[in-house]
Amino acid sequence: MSAERQKQGGILAMRGKLVRIILSVLLVLVMTFGLLPMGTSTSFADAVVIDIGTISEGGTGYTYSGNTVTITTSGTYTITGTTTINKVIVASGVEASITLDAVSIDVSQESYSCALALAGMAKAIITLEGDNILTSGQGCAGLRVPVDAHVTIGGSGSLRATGGWNSAMPTPLHLQGAGIGGDQGHKDSGAIEITGGTIIASGGASAAGIGSCIQSTSAVGDFSSIIISGGNVTANGGVEAAGIGGVKDGKGGTISISGGATVNASTRDLIWQCPDIGAQEGQPSTLLVDGNAVLNLLQKGLHVTTFFPGSCTIQGPAAGSYLGVYAGGIKQPISINMSTVNSSGLGYTYSDAPAEGCKVTLTADDNYHITGSTTSTSLEVDYRVQNVNITLENATIDVTSCKDGENALTLTGSTTANLTLRGTNTLKGACSGAALAVPKNATLTIGGDGTLNAIGGVHSAGIGASPNFYADAGTIAITGGTINAQGGEGAAGIGGGCSGGMSGVSDWARGGQVTITGGHVTAAGGQGSTWAGGKDPAAIGGGTNGSDFQGSGGTLLVDGGAIVTLNAGGTNASWGFVTCTIDGTGAGDLAGHYEDGVKTGSIALISIAPPADITGVGNGADKTAAALGLPVTVSVQTSAGANTAEVTWNVDACSYDSAVTTEQIFSVSGTVTLPSGILNPNNVPLTTSINVTVNAQAVQLNPIITSITAVSNVEVAYGTAETVALATLAATTTITDSNNDTHTVNLSWGIASYAGNTAGNYTAIGTFALPAGVDQSDPETELKVTATVTVNAAAPAPTYPLIITAATGGSITNGSSGDYAAGTVITITATPGSGYSFNKWTSTGGGTFANANNSSTAYTMPVNSAEITASFTYQGSGGGTPGGDTGDSSTGGGGTGESSTGGGDTTPTIAATLTAGTYEKSLDVHINKTDGSVLISLDEGIVNEAFDRAEADSNGKKTICLDAPEVQGVNSSILELPVAFLSSESADRYIEMASEVGVITLPSNMLEGMQFEGTRDVSISIGQGDKSALPDEVQRAIGDRPLVQLNLSLDGVATEWNNPDAPVTVSIPYEPTAEELKVPEYIVVWYIDGSGNVVSVPSGRYDPATGTVTFTTTHFSHYAIAYEHKTFADLGKVTWAKPSIEVLASKDIVRGVSEKEYFPQDSITRADFLCFLVRTLGLETRFASNFDDIGEDACYYREIGVAKKLGITHGTGNNKFSPDASITRQDMMVLTVNALKMLKRLQQQGSAADLQKFVDRSLVATYAKPFVATAVKEGLIVGSGGGKVNPLGNTTRAEAAVFLYRIYCKY
8 A cells, every 4th residue: 555545544544533523422412402302201290309218108200119219200309318228219211300408328238229220211300409428339339320321410519429339348349330320230321411519429449430330351331421511520430440431441432521610530540541531541432621621630641532622621640741721622831920920720839938939840741831020939840740841931030039059940850841932031040059950860952032041150050050969960952042141150151060179070060961053052151169179160061070170061062053152161062063153252262163063264363454544424423333434344364365354343432422513533442253264363352443533513504483383362251360361371382494394482471461350352472482403584583472362251240139237236327238249349337336336247158348347347249149247245334244254154045036134234145046048046155255265066956957957959968057156255166066967977968167267167977987985975166276386487477367276076075186088178267468469379278287387288278259268178286377479490481380380389289399499391290290180179088008109108198099099090000100100291181180070070071073173183092082172171271382282292390280270270
């Protein structure tokens, strides 16, 4: 028969075998899913319950006789109970659905007694509930499934099925049964399917755990099909049988494992080579593993025709070459990431010993893929592994800090390893540890297209031996890649280690056999070791082994066009060079090119000719060899005549400076590299130099400015401050020069005669300086642009109701209630009655008084309704005084309005007023003139009544208002109420207390998270602070401005309060000076701690409409109003941003890089911008964790943590934030709009139409477009000049300040 006919016959045989396998698989699947009839059709009735422990007679569908329950009718049955005598049989042709519910049938003491048996042609669906036991007597299966029967097992319970096993009668061995399947009376097993549950099936000595049985030496059972599609299955076979499948000499069928099942299979066979799963070796059987199944082979592995069509895992000590994870039918390498590995896995173990160094040990003959970086974990191949394939891809294993003797990668025993390189890889051994240890009996082959840097520790090779007693290397072959191997002290780069201290012994520290057939290999031996007598090791070959000898070099074979560079040490090998190149400082006489084992061109270098001078180089040329025109080769004279050699010029070391415009003459030194075949036996210095002349700079005219790009006009609302109007103008524009190049210039704006409260058009002029390299035109071009700033007309002023009232003790004699427009000035006069003196004017709803302490004054109407009240102080006329004149007293009359005290005089009632919408109630107060306080107590009933009457706002929040009375000599107001009203988990209710000192608004979750065991009441006070206790410089800075003290007590005990999740709002009446009103934005709030230190409160701002300074706080202390104008020395070039920077810096929202410098034109970092944004928006919350790269000592730690907790930022991945990275303009807008959405402060939503006016809109990233559009729509962005939004440009610190100032003003 011809070779071609033989080949065709082999193909046909393979095809026939494959067809038979596929047909058998299809037959099993058809039978499993009921596509072919199996027995007669049945209709299951309601379940019949059989208690196997107490049964005494038959029942519906079953008989009972001779300790045997026989199910005779198709139907549904539940079996329960415990017995040691009764058995169950499913009769022939019956289809039964059986639930085993905590059943125990143990008939092991009765030979040939089967716990549960299916007769021929029977079919059973068994559902497991609870724990179930089926144990049969000698010769019988735990669950008998003969050849014509079919069983399906599932459910959530467990089943332990044990075939008969007579330990007292070890022979004959064939009197046993399978755990599930065949036995002495029915050696062949039928169709077995497991869909769920926990199954433990154990066969007797000659029976499978699941499968067939040996009946006698001449009657051997076969198995047909075993399908496991779910559950956790453990199958233990006997000494002549598989865990799952067949027996000695028996034929196999089909085994299918799928659907996420976990299967553990083992055999006790030690003689006949029965496997863990399948049939005896040589008998046909098929295994299909699919569906994310896991198969554990524990003793002998597989003897099957195996298909892995989908996803599965084969593992266990007997898995052999099948070990691994399969995907799409393809075995995947075992992947190990050295950066993250911290436990054992498939095909490897992990030992955790941080103090000495952790270790990953490869335990299988398999393929491994190693990635990642580590400085604490080494890699080792177990000594029992015979053949292993390892791919290193961008891996770094550096164990230099681990214990002495630790190798980075170790081969052990007689392992044969193939190492494939991908990317750049580094191995570094510890002291006395090799980078890649290849001991005497091991074999290593290195290939691939990557790089390996192997650096041995002291006395250890880069690749080869470490300093054990002999320090001998094994067999090393290099077929590809770039290999850089450096030996440690006394050790070769590739080869032997340093055995040291063994004087007079010459056959240790041997280099083994090194074969190089490809790649580029560079090797260098370490310096001579005093431990080994100072001898120098080879670059490739032997190490040093004592005071007298270098180790034997072994054998070095170089072939296949390899390039070998020998540096320190050269070689001391017995070598044979076929086709290769040997060079390097340690190559010695070996240097040169070899063809067919013969060194070609044994040519000697005689001299190097100096190159000709280089002149006429253009001024400003780059400082590189190419730019200076240096030659790449020089002429050399050899024994064979003239030749050329490459030269590398050390340009960096020469005196040339590309920035110098005058003529420069200098010399550049170079290193000469001889070509292959040219040797240097005369030690000619391989150096040269060349003289270079660079011309002086020619007189060259710069291009001139030819045009300026106009900027857009802007519109602002009536009443807009000049600083805000300036911030809306374009920050930059572009100019064009005579070369038609464009340049971006920064604009510095001014607006002539601007008046924000006068509608009309105003001319803004933006000036700029010419950029470097652009000259003025002739005649000169005015370096400016103009834009029209339109102040829109004020809307018709709405009017608001004003009520003017007099408290007890006087009347209004000038000024009347009515409707007034905001800003209207009303002259008012209050006249006291007999026995009273005028006290002061107060306002509910804002507005300002020219002088609230004068009875005749002017009041300016706010932009809302208001009520102003004149109060009077009772002077007395011989009778009593309200509340007494000393000590404590309670006053009021439950809302009666007045009461009588003293000698018959009528005196005013002093009471507080509680309002909630239309609801109003007068409350008694308690005055303590000793400490100057007035106490208002709210009980549970009053608070509940007020909130019930209050109306919720659009956000579902309710507010009740408490007006404390103004009492002469009282400077503090105290609110007392049950602690429960401020301990809610949500802020949906607010209590506002107004006093002469100010207004404080308390959220219902103010005390959430505090401990209140046994606490009943909480007291909140707002009062005037004592300035005399402050440091002198702080007193001077505050002057006569208000100082407010906030306190909290629990059941009368002063308690510190701090809750970032529940800010309290405070408003303090304040009348600025004329000087302060020029730039009221510099009015700030200071928090003063217990040591007198001053900290600015970013949220503090003056509201001219209400005449108050308002701020939020999350802790109580002293707070003062101050006036601070913060500036920096480096803002001269960014006058367009200066006002914004100064206002925000004065409020401690933005910060400079030092006390005097802001660095406005530098790119702002991600951390600084997010920190400034959080402070601009006044965000506070508790947080328990932060990004990994944000240290607790960072100045922005709190703000970044708040932003992360609130969901404003999710970082850059892997819980990192990259705080020092720059932030683009589009990412700045994304972060900001995200925050404004979360706070529900956005007024408009942008769309693609809002970006149409920008010429560079296409550069906006898809994810950023809706955010950038919204920022434009909201007026936060007007462009960066030239009609551009510049989304990819890094945000400067000046741009960030202007952007944040717009947010500060708008929201």
